[in-house]
Amino acid sequence: MKPVINFMGIRHVAFAVTVILTLVSLGSLAVKGLNFGLDFTGGTLIEFAYEKPADLNKVREQLRGAGYEDAVVQSFGATTDVLVRLAGDDPQLGNKIAAALLEADASNPAAVKRVEFVGPTVGEELRDQGGLGMLLALAGIMVYVAFRFQWKFGFGAIVSLIHDVIVTLGVFSFFEIPFDLTVLAAVLAIIGYSLNDTIVVFDRIRENFRLLRKAELIENINISTTQTLLRTLATSISTLLAILALMIFAGENLWGFSLALFIGVSAGTYSSVYIASILLIWLKLTRDDLIPPVVAEEVDERP
Template identity: 50%
Template sequence: MAIEQKNPNEQGNTRTTAEGAPEPRRRRKKPRRNGKGSNQAANANLAAAERSAVANTNTADTFDSADEAAANAEGGIKAIGEQRLIPFMKIEKPMALVSFLLIVGSIIAIAVNGLNLGLDFTGGVSADITYEQPVEQNTVVDALANDGFEDAVVQYLGKRNELLVRLPPQSDNVDGLSVSLDQALDLPSNNATISNVNIIGSQVGNEVYFSSVMSLGLALLCMLGYVAFRFQFKLALGAVVALFHDTIVTLGVFALFGFPFDLTVLAAILALIGYSLNDTIVVYDRIRENFRRVRGISPRQILDLSLTETLRRTIMTVSTVLLVVLAMLFLGGDGLYWFSVALFIGLLAGTYSSVYIASSIPLRMGLSRDDFVVKVKPEFEEEIINFNDPKMYD
């Protein structure tokens, strides 16, 4: 059967001119909206753009593969989103060995040399002095040394003409001691007046020493309880070990070099415990947050991410505190000198311990995401019931 082919010009909807002649077909000059038209130049540009996009995708995949390979060679990913990771935990084992040697060396120095205890712990003489005119501390110390009063400690009491003088144990005769001190403290054209003289016995010094040791132990115990309640016991143990490291290293340096240890140094160590714990708490808070929100990476990488995110804050905090400590060290006078030295040593040890002790110990204890995710109690879990009634299948 033949198929009749109709001429398009004979269709009813074919356009015609005014004379009735069929209008010639017009060619499309622009590509269709889907990009498939008769415009060869536009189609060529579209094809080139598609090839370029495919090439860029392949190049990006190649770069991603290269980054992933390099990261795996280093033991983990290098970045999460736009945050590049610093592999702090990559050298945790060498740092653990360094920490162990520091603690052992400090304990040996304390056991062999002992602490050079000041008058607050050994007892001695304390006198309140008032001068007619302001005086320098070094001048008073030199005047006392010339009269046989060695190892004197001189501090200002608010004004530069009011001083506190502390001396090693002297004779028990308070009257004779007051006369001798009055003669030794008188300076040319600047007389001294002794308002009060106190003799501190060795028994009082021993009680102060015992109370100081108890206060350090109580502070560490309270920190352990706080961190265990606020975060997790694994983190609490790491924080307390880090605080013990900071304390023992500072005491070890003082014992090794024979620096005087008095109540001002003890106050610096107590302040150091609070500062170091504050820095550790910031790191722990970020660790807990990242364990809850970041998935698909190992606990070691979680710690690296948390330490990287808090690194800028740590640097800024330590820098500002060190500026104050250095100002007290060089401009605070003899009364704040050893206080500043203790803080300076403790700041360095505390910054180090917040990274490589307070963080690495929980990791070694098996810290994981399960330690921070709230688990559903058994009584609140949904019970799954299976119906095996044979009539259901009839």
């Protein structure tokens, strides 16, 4: 039999770390808020057509040199088409940026194809719908886990997921990293990833309640977590390596998305081992909780 790692032996330290991270994240969100990107705050969208394939990094440097530090530059369709998004509603903004780019590099001139203004009302609607979608996802997960396992498992899973989301948002708030739709998509992906890790541990705990009849809850959790550790590490490390590759090679447009995933996957691995399991101890999960209630059958007393 493999040696059992005493994960729950440091549960009080883990709880203290969890409380500190959560409070710091909530404090930053309350004081500083999130640095919403143009997807949520509104701004101007300008599409350029270059004569030759455009170098996005070079375009970003040219815009920063011209005083447009907050401009978001991305490829749009062909390699000669570039999309620029930045704050402001000046009708002449597209021509001004085109002139700045031409002045910086006359060898590959850019022509303005279209200029669109996205108002803050649309951004607020996207933000509200994104937040509502996150809440609905958490509520649906809690209902699923409660029916699939037991309500104590459901409560533990939802608290660990909320922790992962709060920590991820807290990092973005504390360091004032732009929060746009790609980051919101990453946060929703984090919920699904973290739930998968938690379900694997929960399923083994439930199975070991039947196999290890004399084991106490803490011993069961240690054994179950040890048994699933290799699977958890293999999944987390491979996922983090793929995300790290995105952070390094995917460019500036996907950096926030990749960073959110990196933070969320790391927090999700931690919360699956400690937060969710610690809550099972606090809620005093027993073997009897997993026994389905007996439904009394009606007896027909008619002769």
